[in-house]
Amino acid sequence: MSQTAFITGATSGFGKAVAQRFAREGWSLVLTGRRKDRLDALVEELGGQERALALCFDIRDETETRSALASLPAGFRDIDVLVNNAGLALGNGPAQDCDLDHWKTMIDTNITGLVTITRLLLDTLIARRGLVVNLASIASNWPYPGGNVYGGTKAFVRQFSLGLRSDLSGKGVRVTSIEPGLSESEFTLVRTGGDKAAYDRLYAGANPLQPEDIAETIHWVASLPPHVNINSLEIMPVSQSWAPFQIHRETT
Template identity: 85%
Template sequence: MSKIAIVTGATSGFGKAIAQRLVAEGWNVVLTGRRKERLDALVAELGGPDRAFPLCFDIRDEQAARSALVELPERFAAIDLLVNNAGLALGNGPAQDCDLAQWRTMIDTNITGLVTITRLLLETLIARRGLVVNLASIASSWPYPGGNVYAGTKAFVRQFSLGLRSDLSGKGVRVTSIEPGLSESEFTLVRTGGDQAAYDRLYAGAHPLQPEDIAETVHWVASLPAHVNINSIEIMPVSQSWAPFQIYREG
């Protein structure tokens, strides 16, 4: 019998590529997202309702998440793998210029939504001796100008992953934080408010990570023996590295 994965934020970018990769390896998948037409198209692409099941809801809405999970048919209810991919960044300016509403949206999506669906599925994952994969970011460890709240949310995701590992000791549940660097996806268009020119400038000549690279990493983690846990993986394109600390000088 095929194992079951649930992938949040599956309508584009990392989530879509992860779902495609898992189905290609024989998994059946539950897909979550806010855009029903994209979910339905992805279900069709992945082989129809025998291989994929869509749940259309906003990850920030706890009651919607609860109701959606209750609607899972029996053949998709025994979740073996939770991929917490849903998340976003909004804006890249300094904290003193940022929109507080955008900060709240990032916190509600990247933190509150992630912990909510994780909690709702924990009993099932414990019963299945399953796996939680959380998509964090190198921003969880390395600050940069304009990262402010986005980086803070991803630092939470990384620490929450470690905390889960501690709390689930002896339960057989594996937990991994995957922390990508410069990656090309719709994520950046969302962050820049749809600014295609800014998107193009960011990636020009950089050979950034692609969604398929992250999907391959998730599949590798999920395919390891049950006694092996990867605590965290930090991934960057070869073109990305570190620069000197910034120093502000008066005068």
């Protein structure tokens, strides 16, 4: 019997790689994003509309989200796995220099959009004894200069995942927080406003994680026996580790 995965932010990066990985195992897929051309191309790549369904909407908008879910045809309504991948970072400067609109956009996408889609699909996931995979970040656990609101949103995602797991005790629903470190994707181009030079500097010689690495991890989580739950999983490339604590010294 085919299972169905619902993947948010499927137009690039982790989301696209997760869709490709699950498609190879014969899953039915619901793919969401705001770039219709990319969604349509991905649907065709993965076998057409019998295998994959594109839902183009802004996850920050509850009305659009409800309408998109209401439009699901019968063959795609029984969601077994929800992958909450849609998210972004905007800017990497210190808090005192940041754009407040950027902060609000991150909160609306990374927190409000995630909890909205989760709540609207939760009854189905309970009925299917399904799995929720939330994409957090090492920024959930470790602060760094310029992380400010982005890190705060991902800390929420991690804690929400743990709280959701607690609330769903006895329901058979698994919940996992995936927390990647340095990863190469469009994420960094979005964060830097399309600065390709900054993108190249960040990844040069670092051998960062690739979207396929995270997709493989998520597929592994989904393929575990139904009595096994991975609560949270922090993943870094070997090249990345923890820096010393900052110490600011006064000068006279």
